[in-house]
Amino acid sequence: MSTPAQQPDVKSSRLRYLVAVVITAAATFGIFLLLQNIAERKQEAKQLVFRVVELTEDTIDPAEWGKNYPRQYDSYKKTSDTLRPRFLSSEALPKQLLDVFPSMRLLYAGYPFARDYRAAQGHAHMLSDQDLSPRTLEFNQYGACLHCHASNTKAYKDAGRKAGVPDSKPWEQLQKGFEAICPLPLAEARKLVSHPVACIDCHDPDSLQLRVTRPGFLNGIKEFAKSDAPAPHLPSVTAWRQKKPKEDYDPNQHASRQEMRALVCGQCHVEYYFKGKEKLVTYPWAKGLKIDDIEAYYEEFGFVDWTHEKTKTEMLKAQHPEFEMWSQGIHARNGVACADCHMPYKREGAIKISDHEVRSPMLMVSSSCQICHRASEQEMKDRVAVIQDRNKALVHRTETALVDLIAALESAVRSKAGDDALKKARALHRKSQFRLDFVMAENSMGFHAPQEAARILGEAIDYARQGQIEALKLTKEKK
Ligand code: HEC
Numbered sequence: 001m002s003t004p005a006q007q008p009d010v011k012s013s014r015l016r017y018l019v020a021v022v023i024t025a026a027a028t029f030g031i032f033l034l035l036q037n038i039a040e041r042k043q044e045a046k047q048l049v050f051r052v053v054e055l056t057e058d059t060i061d062p063a064e065w066g067k068n069y070p071r072q073y074d075s076y077k078k079t080s081d082t083l084r085p086r087f088l089s090s091e092a093l094p095k096q097l098l099d100v101f102p103s104m105r106l107l108y109a110g111y112p113f114a115r116d117y118r119a120a121q122g123h124a125h126m127l128s129d130q131d132l133s134p135r136t137l138e139f140n141q142y143g144a145c146l147h148c149h150a151s152n153t154k155a156y157k158d159a160g161r162k163a164g165v166p167d168s169k170p171w172e173q174l175q176k177g178f179e180a181i182c183p184l185p186l187a188e189a190r191k192l193v194s195h196p197v198a199c200i201d202c203h204d205p206d207s208l209q210l211r212v213t214r215p216g217f218l219n220g221i222k223e224f225a226k227s228d229a230p231a232p233h234l235p236s237v238t239a240w241r242q243k244k245p246k247e248d249y250d251p252n253q254h255a256s257r258q259e260m261r262a263l264v265c266g267q268c269h270v271e272y273y274f275k276g277k278e279k280l281v282t283y284p285w286a287k288g289l290k291i292d293d294i295e296a297y298y299e300e301f302g303f304v305d306w307t308h309e310k311t312k313t314e315m316l317k318a319q320h321p322e323f324e325m326w327s328q329g330i331h332a333r334n335g336v337a338c339a340d341c342h343m344p345y346k347r348e349g350a351i352k353i354s355d356h357e358v359r360s361p362m363l364m365v366s367s368s369c370q371i372c373h374r375a376s377e378q379e380m381k382d383r384v385a386v387i388q389d390r391n392k393a394l395v396h397r398t399e400t401a402l403v404d405l406i407a408a409l410e411s412a413v414r415s416k417a418g419d420d421a422l423k424k425a426r427a428l429h430r431k432s433q434f435r436l437d438f439v440m441a442e443n444s445m446g447f448h449a450p451q452e453a454a455r456i457l458g459e460a461i462d463y464a465r466q467g468q469i470e471a472l473k474l475t476k477e478k479k
């Protein structure tokens with residue numbers, strides 16, 4: 001029994017004891033937490049190679065891959081809400097570029113692009129945006145359209161197997177299936193695919209190494225390697241040329257990892273056309289990657305995308321030549337790949353992953369540009385804005401010159417100048433507009449190669465005014 005006088009002492013010593021216990025427990029718990037955290041992080045780091053499911057060439061569904069690589073999958077899924085900063089739109093479909101650049105309706109007169117030409121958005125939309133476009137709903141299109149809008153590595157292989165190429169020759173099988181699917185009506189080919197670009201299109205399911213699987217790209221880069229166009233930004237092509245081996249250049253065998261970080265994007269972000277009745281997706285690179293090389297390639301067999309409704313000029317249309325323009329810029333020349341800016345590393349817990357939410361670097365300047373550039377975020381944004389604003393001003397100047405040329409040419413046609421007389425003016429229309437298009441359809445708005453873009457537009461303005469003079473001469477002669 002304790003006396004009242006003793007009570008507080010016992011109480012205080014008990015209290016001290018309790019406090020000590022609590023502190024010790026808390027400290028122990030703290031250390032435990034720390035250890036657990038370290039263990040978790042180690043576990044997280046291990047997860048990178050920890051396989052929950054077996055991935056094979058038949059695993060198309062990115063959700064399956066996501067079980068092994070949840071972080072990459074999570075960021076990949078986010079491309080569903082990626083819009084480009086300059087073309088934000090509140091509608092279901094992204095902004096109609098024909099309303100942003102009204103002269104486009106005249107420039108593309110007589111071509112499906114005068115009906116619908118939207119801003120692009122994130123990868124998750126690539127298949128549905130194509131499905132919903134009036135360019136596919138109101139015009140006949142082919143299976144070739146799916147080459148860059150779907151995960152079709154397996155669909156091509158299945159079709160190749162059906163056509164008799166055995167599984168022991170996977171790349172021949174892929175190529176054969178591609179040839180079988182390109183000429184199909186789009187609606188029929190559409191049933192063979194179900195996902196936008198997926199893990200399997202850029203990664204080997206076994207080793208997870210980067211790979212390229214688009215047959216149009218494999219064929220195009222092979223032809224480019226055979227040319228003697230300089231390739232300072234692709235050292236493996238230069239090395240292959242020096243060795244002159246019997247086998248063709250094959251990026252999956254010859255390219256370095258850093259090169260692959262650009263080539264996987266070059267699979268789709270390129271100029272292309274559909275070759276012949278077979279509608280084979282073809283990249284016009286046999287003479288080189290510069291606009292002049294591509295134009296020379298098309299001129300060799302007089303390729304025509306469409307005949308202009310107002311001037312009857314046989315036109316060329318360029319589409320998204322990001323890879324080609326990047327190839328002419330200072331970043332490519334310094335070995336900076338698309339993935340460095342568009343899929344930069346980001347830290348999650350103890351590990352670094354490549355951000356698979358492929359999007360504008362302007363939405364992530366610190367992880368993208370500031371890895372290499374010391375300037376502030378605002379300064380980097382400003383540098384991009386300066387380039388893009390200069391580019392925009394030149395684009396508008398070129399548009400004006402072309403609109404004038406089209407008007408002059410249209411009156412020359414109306415004044416019944418003969419086709420022979422019109423030839424020169426039309427040739428200049430074709431050259432000028434292909435140049436404007438090459439820069440306008442390139443989605444960086446000049447950034448990927450500012451000086452090259454300005455050079456191309458300078459030529460475009462000159463050709464347009466020369467064409468206008470030719471056309472005006474004809475109208476005068478007739479009067
Ligand atoms: C299988 C073809 C394919 C591959 C491979 C591909 N892309 Fe795309 N990309 C597209 C298509 C198609 C769109 C447009 C989707 C839409 O608008 O619905 C697009 C959209 C984009 C956009 C958003 C465009 C914009 O203007 O807002 C960026 C950025 C982009 N891609 C960069 C890349 C990068 C970087 C790579 C390589 C890591 C890459 N893409 C690989 C086909 C591809």
Ligand code: HEC
Pocket residue numbers: 116117118119120129130133135136141142144145146147148149267268269270271272281319320441443
């Ligand atoms: C060589 C690869 C490739 C092929 C082949 C291809 N596309 Fe695309 N497509 C892209 C890329 C890359 C983008 C995103 C960049 C852009 O919009 O400029 C895109 C964007 C689009 C868009 C959204 C933007 C817009 O232009 O309105 C539509 C719709 C579209 N493509 C339809 C088609 C149709 C129809 C075909 C067949 C005639 C086709 N694509 C063939 C690569 C391709």
Ligand code: HEC
Pocket residue numbers: 083084085086262265266269322323324326331332336337338339340341342359360361362384443444445447448
């Ligand atoms: C040095 C960094 C850098 C490299 C390398 C680079 N890009 Fe870009 N890219 C940019 C910037 C900056 C923009 C402009 C973004 C904007 O205006 O929001 C851009 C724009 C784009 C766009 C339009 C996206 C949008 O949201 O407006 C596409 C598509 C694209 N790049 C694809 C590529 C491809 C494909 C490659 C490689 C062949 C590549 N880029 C290499 C920095 C880079």
Ligand code: HEC
Pocket residue numbers: 062065066069072073076197198199200201202203208210257260261264265339343352353354355356
């Ligand atoms: C358009 C091409 C493309 C697609 C599609 C793609 N990746 Fe990647 N992935 C890359 C690139 C580029 C890298 C960087 C590789 C390097 O530097 O070696 C990468 C790296 C990785 C890595 C290595 C670790 C890291 O983060 O750098 C993993 C794991 C990965 N991807 C998983 C996936 C999964 C899972 C999917 C599908 C949900 C997927 N990838 C879809 C291009 C792609």
Ligand code: HEC
Pocket residue numbers: 330331334336340341361362368369370371372373380381383384450451
């Ligand atoms: C992996 C490194 C790397 C990354 C990432 C990178 N850059 Fe660069 N950048 C360079 C190098 C190297 C040069 C060339 C410097 C030289 O040779 O003078 C350069 C040059 C430039 C130039 C001058 C261009 C010219 O034509 O002279 C601009 C502007 C620029 N970068 C902006 C950016 C922006 C914006 C980003 C992010 C979207 C970016 N860079 C990302 C390495 C990088």
